[in-house]
Amino acid sequence: xxxxxxxxxxxxxxxxxxxxxxxxxxxxxxHLLSTDIGLDxxxxxxxxVLLERELACDPFRSAGSSxxxxxxxxxxxxxxxxxxxxxxxxxxxxxx
Amino acid sequence: MSSSATDxxxxxxxxxxxxxLAAAIDLMAQAFPERTAIVEQAGSxxxxxxxYGVLAANVKAVEQQLVDQRPRGVVARQxxxxxxxxTVAACGRQQVPLAVVADDARDLVGALxxxxxxxxxxxxxxxxxxxxxxxxxxxEDAFDSASAQVVVATSGTSGPPKLVExxxxxxxxxxRLSEQWRGLGWLMVYDATRWAGTQxxxxxxxxxxxxxxxxxxAPDCVARAIVEEDVSILPATPTLLRRLLTSxxxxxxxxxxxxxxxxxxxxxxxxxxxxxxxxxxxxxVTHVYATTELxxxxxxxxxxxxxxxxxxxxxxxxxxxxxxxxxxxxxxxxSRDTAEVATGDLVERRDDRCEFTGRRSDVIVVGGAKxxxxxxxxxxxxVSGIADARVYGLPSAITGELVAAQIVLADPLPAEATPESxxxxxxxxxxxxxxxxxxxxxxxxxxxLMVNTSGKIPRHSSRL
Numbered sequence: 001x002x003x004x005x006x007x008x009x010x011x012x013x014x015x016x017x018x019x020x021x022x023x024x025x026x027x028x029x030x031h032l033l034s035t036d037i038g039l040d041x042x043x044x045x046x047x048x049v050l051l052e053r054e055l056a057c058d059p060f061r062s063a064g065s066s067x068x069x070x071x072x073x074x075x076x077x078x079x080x081x082x083x084x085x086x087x088x089x090x091x092x093x094x095x096x
Numbered sequence: 097m098s099s100s101a102t103d104x105x106x107x108x109x110x111x112x113x114x115x116x117l118a119a120a121i122d123l124m125a126q127a128f129p130e131r132t133a134i135v136e137q138a139g140s141x142x143x144x145x146x147x148y149g150v151l152a153a154n155v156k157a158v159e160q161q162l163v164d165q166r167p168r169g170v171v172a173r174q175x176x177x178x179x180x181x182x183t184v185a186a187c188g189r190q191q192v193p194l195a196v197v198a199d200d201a202r203d204l205v206g207a208l209x210x211x212x213x214x215x216x217x218x219x220x221x222x223x224x225x226x227x228x229x230x231x232x233x234x235x236e237d238a239f240d241s242a243s244a245q246v247v248v249a250t251s252g253t254s255g256p257p258k259l260v261e262x263x264x265x266x267x268x269x270x271x272r273l274s275e276q277w278r279g280l281g282w283l284m285v286y287d288a289t290r291w292a293g294t295q296x297x298x299x300x301x302x303x304x305x306x307x308x309x310x311x312x313x314a315p316d317c318v319a320r321a322i323v324e325e326d327v328s329i330l331p332a333t334p335t336l337l338r339r340l341l342t343s344x345x346x347x348x349x350x351x352x353x354x355x356x357x358x359x360x361x362x363x364x365x366x367x368x369x370x371x372x373x374x375x376x377x378x379x380x381v382t383h384v385y386a387t388t389e390l391x392x393x394x395x396x397x398x399x400x401x402x403x404x405x406x407x408x409x410x411x412x413x414x415x416x417x418x419x420x421x422x423x424x425x426x427x428x429x430x431s432r433d434t435a436e437v438a439t440g441d442l443v444e445r446r447d448d449r450c451e452f453t454g455r456r457s458d459v460i461v462v463g464g465a466k467x468x469x470x471x472x473x474x475x476x477x478x479v480s481g482i483a484d485a486r487v488y489g490l491p492s493a494i495t496g497e498l499v500a501a502q503i504v505l506a507d508p509l510p511a512e513a514t515p516e517s518x519x520x521x522x523x524x525x526x527x528x529x530x531x532x533x534x535x536x537x538x539x540x541x542x543x544x545l546m547v548n549t550s551g552k553i554p555r556h557s558s559r560l
Contacts, residue, residue, distance in 0.1 A: 041463060
């Protein structure tokens, strides 16, 4: 499961860069979202909406989950979505 | 029309206001019983005409029931417009309080649980209405039904619908009974139970006109109804007019003989007005500013967007006084002895005009900065290949909201354009013209825009 969502996250970030008139660049797990890739809060908000459409999941809104807002790197984002997706597949009784 | 009908309108002005609709229908039924009062399902194979003679008979039948049963009030619960008209006319003449309540406001009629109900069958049912049994305990802020003459529900564009009390005077205040309005064809695209709708059918039937109700709001159906039924007056929201102009078959558009377009419900922008004048040369465009609470406040007839800036701070003929709050919200005082009312509409001065920038409640807040969706929509509609656009706020955990847009592509597309090239052009145009937080972050292509029952664009959508 490790890094399996990286291509999905990468695609969303590249869409954001494209939509805002910036050129494509390498998006790797260890890259810092802000300084390496240059995403501001609006870019990040767009990324999250794009990922919600792709994965039908928003870790920032899922009931019961309070994502630790550690979102410095691309890898943090991948981990966040992987955790949210696996939590969503647990039976309700174990949801806490 | 014969001379007996020429003085028809002046005879009407002598009739007490509450009786006026029934009197107008009676006068027409006596002089021209076969004349069509209402066309339902216009523009379709199911077209059905209702004559003034039939309408007058229906009014009499309802009045007879009101006389026999003397209900405390009547809730008009009808889908067929001819049944609604008969109910309103009969209640007016019999001085029975009336509630005209649209579908989405039906929850509110708990406050009217002891009133009788009239449905499409025009059979009065008192007591076992089903309303009372669902009403539950009377809330403290429940509507005071005892003194009401006419009750109308607001459209709920900017909040949940609520019941608003009117008098026959205020319901008919805007109706024009002068000769130039007699015997015209009126298109009815509004919900007949809402304020804007009541104003259209009252105006049409008070002035010996024909009310044309299209079978649907699909642009081609509306266009067929206008052409086939000889409609000359088109009351519409800017959203509905824009749809007609951009999506109806052009052959039908050129056959229309519209004399007047009356816009209301939303602000009309300069772009739409220019398109309208280009499509219908010589048409008079009036923009009515009205709310369910205040009724008609003013109308602008010069065909330009907004209203003259010099109106601000002055008392207009008729006693209305317009001012703005510091944040640009328009305040209205109907007359010297009424309170000032905050309208929720934001205006901005541009040269000699005051133009509407949006509703206070439509404002999208992105990272603490305000975005006016109308402004973004105007820019998107200016992009070649885009027929229409709706801009709305998408909730975001990071920035509170995010600007999103739905786009209707022109059909056919401009030469060599593709949806992808138009999308790129739209984003580039927005980036050049707008602040980063105002630029849409999501652009979706849709076949047509969602339009609510009031014919307006809903602004706040739940998430996808």
